[in-house]
Amino acid sequence: MNASNFVEGVDFTLYLILGISIFFLVGITAVMVYFLFRYRKKNNPVATNISHNYTLEIVWTVIPTILVIVMFWYGWTGYRPMLTAPKGALEIDAIGQMWKWTFKYPNGKSSDSLIVPVDEPVKLNLTSRDVLHALYIPAFRIKQDVVPGGEKMMWFTAQKKGTYDILCAEYCGQLHSYMLSTIKVVERDEYETWLETVPDTSDEHPGLTLMKKNACLSCHTQDGTRLVGPSFKGAMGMKETVLINGKEQEIVVDRDYLIQSIKDPNAAIVKSYQAGLMTPYANVLTDEEINAIIDYIETIK
C-alpha cells in the first residue's frame, strides 16, 4: 500500500522517464565511446565526409517525438486528479507564515501539526499571512505553493498509518529550512478523540497561548537568546535604540511602543534587526489579544 493515493501516478511517471533516460544515456554514451576508439586516427587515417542521411534524420526526430508524447501523457494523468478534490473531503485550513505552519480543524481546534484519518480524502485550504511558502509532503508526492492574497488548495487520501514530514519548499526567508511540521495518519476513532481533546492551557498565561498560536516564538525567545527578532526577556522598560524613518532614536519600551511594534512593526525598527521581516499583526490580532500578549511579555524577566 502506498502512503497516499498520488504515489502511484507520480512514481510511475518518474520511473518511466528515468527508464527511457537511462536507456538513451547509456546507449548514446556507449556509441560515442565506441566511435571514439573505432575511428581513432590510428585506426582510421582517412575520414569520410558524410553530410546527411534523411532516413536516419527522420527516424531520430520521430522516435523522440513519440516518446515525449507518451511521457507527457503519463505526467498529465498523474497530475489531473490533484486539481480537484472529491466532494465531502475533510476540510482543514492550513496557514503558512514565516516559519510556522498552523492547521485549523472544522471544529475550531488548531494545531502545529496535522493529524488525519487514514483512507479518507483530506482537503487543505492554504493561505499565507506574509510571503510565498509551499506545503510539501514528500512521502505523499504532493506539493502546492501557498500564496498570499488568495486561497489555494491541495488534497490527498492517506493510505498508510504513520508519521511523515511536512516541509516548506518555497523559499520564504531566513528560517525557511526550519519551517517543518509532521503529518500523522491514524485510525478514524483515534483522530476523533484527538480532535475532541482540547490541550490543557488553563494554567498557561493566555498571552503565551496566543504567542504560540501566532508564531511569535519562531522569531522571539523568552530566555534572552537572539533569533530573528529581539528576545522578550526583560523587554518592558528596557532602553533601546530604534530607527524611525531611518533615524536613530533612544526609546524606553512601554506598552504603547509594544502595541505599535505588534500592529505596525516597521514603524520603529530595533537597531541591528531587519525591517520588513515581521508582518503587521493589526488585522490578525484583536486589541484584547494584543493586551494579553503584552501582559505576558511584562512577566518575562
Add this chain to the structure above:
Amino acid sequence: MNGKEKNTENTSAHAHISSYSEHFGTWVALILLTLMTVFISTFGADLRTLTVATAMLIATVKALAVALYFMHLKYDAKIYTAWMIVVMALFVFFLIMVILDYITR
C-alpha cells in the same frame, strides 16, 4: 547563395522618398481615427461591450498607419516587415498564454 537576401539589399539601395502630401494624408487619417475612438467611447453608449474591442481595433489601424507610412515599412526592405510581424506575434502569444492561465484558474 541566399537569393532572397540579395533582393532586399537591392531594393533598399535606392531609398524611397515619401512625399509631403502622403505624410499629411496619413496625419489626417490618424486624427480622424482618434476623434472617432473618443467619440465612440464617450457617446456610443449602445456599443458598450464592444468599446474595448473597437478601441483596440482602431488603435491597431492607427499603429499600422504610423508603421507603414511614417516609419516607411511599406517602402523599406521586406525583412523589417517580416521581423515586425514576428515580434508582434510573439507578444500576442505571450498575452494569450498568460491570460489562458488566468481565465482557467
Add this chain to the structure above:
Amino acid sequence: MSETVVQQPSFFQTKKGLFSWIFTLDHKRIGILYLYSIGLFFLVAAGLGILMRLELLNPGRDLIEAQTYNQVFTLHGVIMIFLFIIPSVPAVFGNFFLPIMLGTDDVAFPRLNLFSWWLYILGALFALSTLVFGDGPADTGWTFYAPYSVKTGTNVTTSVLAAFILGFSSILTGLNFIVTIHRLRTPGMGFNQMPLFAWALYATSWIQLLATPVIGITLLMIVAERVFGIGLFDPSIGGDPILYQHLFWIYSHPAVYIMALPAMGIVSEIIPTFAQRTIFGYKAIAYSSMAIAFVGYFVWGHHMFTSGMSGPAAIVFSIMTFFVAIPTAVKVFNWVATLYKGSIDIQVPLLFALAFIFNFLIGGLTGLVLGALAADVHVHDTYFVVGHFHYVMFGGAGFAFFGALHYWFPKMWGRMYNKKVANTAFALLFIGFNTTYFPMLILGLKGMPRRYYDYLPEFHDLNILSTFGSWILVTGIIVMVINLFAGGLKGKNASSNPWNGITLEWQTQSPPPLHNFDKMPELPEGGPYNYPNAKNADH
C-alpha cells in the same frame, strides 16, 4: 606552408597600456576583456559555491548563519547566471571569433560593443556593491520572487538594478551580432555557408534581444515597488505575486537557451575539427538552433506547475516543454553521427565537447522529468532541480566554455598549454563534477528541498559525498587555471592552425593581426566543414 610569410604585429602588439585596452574598439580585445572579467566573477561565485557545500557537509550550523547562507546562494546564483554563464560564450568567444569566422575585421558597431562591456562592468559593480553597502546582499534567491523581494530589508534594489543593467548589456551584444551576421559576411558566404557557431550565436542573439526586455521591465517594477510603493506584485497593496512569476520566467526560461545554444555552437565546431570530416546534418543543426530559440519562448510555465496553475495552462506548457527537447535531441544525434567514420584526434578540446554531451544528456533528460506534470509536483524546488540545472549549466555550458578555451587558446595567444596537465585537469573536473552533482539528483528524489540551510538527518550521507566531490572539482579548476596561465605566459609557440581546422579563423596568423586578415580569406569548397582530405561518401 611557406616559411616566408611575414608575421604581422598581432592585435596584442599594436598598442600598449591600460587605456589601449579599456577603451579599445577591437572586438578581439573586448573579447579578452570579457574573458578576464567573466573569469574573475566565475571564481568568486565558485568560491561561494564551495562555501555552501562546506556548510551543507553536516546538518546544523557548520560555518555560517542561516541569513548569511541565504545571501550566499543568492549572490552565487546572480553572479553565475547574470555575470558568468549568460555572457560567457557570446561575449568572450562570440566577440573574439564571430567576425573572424565571418571573414570580416570587426562587429557592425564597434563602439556599441565597447559600451556593452562597460555596462557589464557597471552591472558587476552594482552587484558587488551590495556586499559593502546597506544591509548586505539580497537574500531572495536569484529569482527575486515577490512578495519576499519587496519585503526583505536586504539590498534587493541594488541587486535588481545590477541585473537590469546586465540585461541591457546583453541586449546590445545580441543586437550587434545580428547586424554583424546580416551585413558583414565575407563575399560568397550565404547563411548556409556560415559556421555553426555563427548560427548558434544568431539564434542566441534573437533571444537576448526579444526576451531580455521583459525581465528588464519586471525588475523595474520591483524597484518601483520598493522605492515608490507602486504595489504591482505585493498582494497586501494590490498586486498578484503569480504575475511576477509569469513575467520573470518569460525571460528566464528563454535565457537558459542563451546559455545553452552558444555552447552547442562550440561543440558543433570542435567535433568536426577533431573528427577531420564534415559535420553530419549541417542544416538540421543550424535550423534546430532557431527552433529551440522559438519554441523556447512558450514553455516558461513549467517553472510554475505548483503555483496553482490551471489544467489547460499546465497542459500547454508541459507539451511545449517536451517539444523543445526534440530539436535538442536532433543535435545530440548529429554530433554523435559526426564521429562516425571520422579520423579522430583525441585532444583536450574534444574531451570537453564529449563531456558536454554526456553531462548535457543527464541535464536534459532530468529536464524531461521536470517537464512531466506529475513528476514535477514531487521534485519541484528540490535538489533534483539543483542537480538538473548544474548539469546543463555547468556540466553543459560551463564545460563547453572550458572546451572553447582549450580549442581556441593557440589562436588567441599563439601559444600552447601543456596538454598532459590539461588532460589531468579535465579528468579531475569530470569526475569531480559528477561526484558533486549526481548525489543531488538522488537527494531531490528523496525530497530534500532546495535553498535549505539545514536538512533532516536522512539526507546526510549524500551531502557528504557531494561536498567531497566539490573538492575534486576545485582541484580540477585550479589545475586548469594554472595550466592555462602558464601556457599563455611561456607555452611553446603554436602554429596558426594546430588542429588542422577549416573554418576561417584558422586561415589567419596566431594571434590574429589587428584587422584579422591581411588577404581575402578563402571559403572552403562545398560547405564550411567540407574537409578536402577526407573521402567523399555522398555525391
Add this chain to the structure above:
Amino acid sequence: MADSHIFVLPNSGHNFDAKASKMGMWLFLFTELLLFGGLFLVYMIYRFLNQDAFLLASFELNVWMGTINTIVLLTSSMTIAMAITALQKGNAKLAITLSWLTILAALGFLVIKYFEWSSKFEHGLFPGMDHFDGLPLGERLYFYLYFFMTGLHALHVIVGGVFIAVVIRLIKKGKVTKERYSLLENSGLYWHLVDLIWIYLFPLFYLIH
C-alpha cells in the same frame, strides 16, 4: 619587412553602413516594444481581474487632455517624418525647422502631462498619499499602472526629444546630410515608436468608459 600598405577588407565593420545602422535601430525598437509589452501584459491581467475598479478609476482622468495630447503627438510624428523627406530632398533648412517643431510638440506634450499629474497629486492620488491609500486595491492598481506606464512613456518622450536635438546639431554641422541621413531617420523611427506606444496607452487608460 612589414608591408607599409595595410590590407583592409571590403566588408569592414568600420565602414559607414547606413543599412546596418537602420537595422540596428529597428532591432532596438523591438526591445522597446517588448519592454512596454511587459507592462501591457500586466495591465491586461489586472484589468481582467478588476474590471469595475478600472472603469471607476478611469473617470479620474481627463479625456480631453488625453485627446489633445494624442493629437499633439501624432502631429509631431508627421513633422519628423516630413523632416526626413526634406533632408532627402536636400532641404536642410526645412528639415531643421520641422525637427524643431517636433521638439516643440514634445515639450507641449510634457507640459500637458505635467498638469495632469499635478492635478492627481493635488487630489492626493499618488501611492503613499491619503486619498490614494483609501482606495480599493483594484483602483490602486489602475493608478500604479497609470503612473508607471505614462511615466516611463514620458521618459521616452524626453529621450526622443534629446535625440532629435542632437541630430539637429549634426545637420547644422554638416555631419548629417542628404547622402548620410540615417541618424535623422533613426531619430524619426524612435520618435514614431514613442507615438505608437501612446496610441495604445491612450484608449487603455482614458477611454474605458
